[in-house]
Amino acid sequence: MTELPGVVDHHVHLGLVDHVPLRGGPLVEVHDLGWSPAQAATWRRQPPGDVVVRAVGRFHTAPGGYPTGRAWAPADAVRAVVDEADAAAAVAELVRDGFDALKITLHAAMPLLSDGVLLALVRAAHQAGLPALVHAEGPGQAERAIDAGADVLVHAPWTEPLPDPVLARATQMTWISTLAIHDEAGRTVAIDNVRRFRAVGGTIVYGTDMGNGPTPVGPNPAEIRLLEQAGLTGDALLEAVLGPLAAPGPQRTLVSPLPMPQTAADLIAWLASATRLTTQETS
Numbered sequence: 001m002t003e004l005p006g007v008v009d010h011h012v013h014l015g016l017v018d019h020v021p022l023r024g025g026p027l028v029e030v031h032d033l034g035w036s037p038a039q040a041a042t043w044r045r046q047p048p049g050d051v052v053v054r055a056v057g058r059f060h061t062a063p064g065g066y067p068t069g070r071a072w073a074p075a076d077a078v079r080a081v082v083d084e085a086d087a088a089a090a091v092a093e094l095v096r097d098g099f100d101a102l103k104i105t106l107h108a109a110m111p112l113l114s115d116g117v118l119l120a121l122v123r124a125a126h127q128a129g130l131p132a133l134v135h136a137e138g139p140g141q142a143e144r145a146i147d148a149g150a151d152v153l154v155h156a157p158w159t160e161p162l163p164d165p166v167l168a169r170a171t172q173m174t175w176i177s178t179l180a181i182h183d184e185a186g187r188t189v190a191i192d193n194v195r196r197f198r199a200v201g202g203t204i205v206y207g208t209d210m211g212n213g214p215t216p217v218g219p220n221p222a223e224i225r226l227l228e229q230a231g232l233t234g235d236a237l238l239e240a241v242l243g244p245l246a247a248p249g250p251q252r253t254l255v256s257p258l259p260m261p262q263t264a265a266d267l268i269a270w271l272a273s274a275t276r277l278t279t280q281e282t283s
Contacts, residue, residue, distance in 0.1 A: 002260050003277065004270070005248040007219050007241055009208055010176045011154055014043055014053070016072060016211030022049025025218050026271045028252045029243075031207070033133065033154055034059045034067075034103050036074045041097060052252075056103040056133065060090055060121060062114075066107030066135070081113065087120035091128050101131045103154070106145060108138020115144065122148045146170045156197075156204065158182050158190035167193075167200050176207035177240070179226035181215070187226065194230040204232065206241040221268045228264035237267060253277040 006028030015035045022030075029052040032040055040055040047053045058079040059067060065080070067073040081090050094102055102125040106112055113121070125132040126149070133152040134145035142157040143166050155178045162170075175197060179190050194204055206227065208220045224241060232240050238261065239245060254274035261267040 001255060001257055002270075003253055003255050004238065004260075004274075005242045005245065006252050006254050006276070007271065008206065008243045009210060010205045011178055011207030011209050013209070013211035014048065015039060015074070017215075017217050019048035019217075021217040022051050024050065024276060026254055026274050026276075027051055027218050028248075028254075028276075029054070030210070031100075032056065034073075034077055036076050037097055037099070038076075040099070044098070044100075050251075054100040056101045057094060057097060057099040059103055059105050059135075061105040061107075062111040062117075064111040065113065066105045066110045066137070068110070081117055081121060084116055084120040087117055088124045091121065091124035091130070094125075094130065095128050099130075101125075101133050101152075103133050103135070104145075104150070105135040106137065106141040107135065108141055112141075115148070118144065118148045122150055142166075146173065152176065154178070154207070155209070156190045157193050158186040161189055162193050162196075164196065164200075167197050167202070170197065171201045174203045174205055176205055177223060177227055177230075178207050178209045179230065180220055180222040181209045181212050191226065191230045198231060204230070204240055205243075219268075219271050224268055225264045233264075234262055237264065241267065251276070 007026050008029040010031045011033050012030045014032045032055040037057040040057050043053045044055050058077055060079050060081050063080040068078050081087050122132040131151035133154050134150045135154050136142040136145045138159055146169055153175045156175045208215055208223050255277050256270050256274040258270045258273050261270040
């Protein structure tokens with residue numbers, strides 16, 4: 001019998017999935033990275049499927065920027081930021097509403113925030129004690145996020161290889177993996193970026209973009225396998241998927257009859273066999 005923390009998925013969209021399969025499963029915490037703020041606030045107060053929910057509320061973008069107009073995105077999930085003063089106002093709204101982070105989108109195929117407004121958003125978030133998370137898609141956008149001082153890229157960069165000097169400037173960041181959502185070309189680029197980012201000291205955490213297409217509601221075996229392909233094995237793989245391995249408390253602990261996992265295949269099998277540790281089991 002072995003015990004481990006439950007799975008933390010750092011990138012989900014709860015508004016696009018059925019919550020029922022979450023109940024009692026091995027996923028114990030999710031980070032909702034963009035939805036209608038009223039609904040996201042409700043999830044934080046009354047988590048669906050007995051998971052801890054952290055949430056960012058709206059996507060912050062240029063007027064007309066991503067994901068404006070996308071069929072899956074509620075209109076009130078997008079907050080256009082028009083200038084540097086509006087950046088401060090947008091972050092003040094986040095603080096007022098009690099959200100956990102600022103989500104910014106940079107999508108090169110759609111209108112983009114200027115460098116000044118991007119920097120103002122990141123600085124306002126930091127002044128408020130919030131991390132700045134960036135969706136960076138298209139040529140140069142990951143580099144812009146890095147140089148603006150963002151804390152997290154919500155997808156490991158997949159649209160272009162990042163030069164080594166850019167990676168060297170990103171070592172204080174965290175990247176959320178989301179490798180399995182891409183086509184083969186995108187996965188190849190992202191895995192190479194992750195390998196080189198880790199080689200210079202960067203941090204990778206597990207995230208699936210749950211709700212983006214036919215993703216599993218719960219642990220995603222494909223994502224775990226791809227993390228191993230990107231070089232994460234042993235404790236590094238466990239910590240990416242589960243977080244710190246120190247005792248997390250009974251409601252966040254899983255138990256399995258299997259031995260401690262060391263590979264992606266081991267971890268997938270371990271999670272499939274695991275159940276939540278109950279309060280009664282600890283007494």
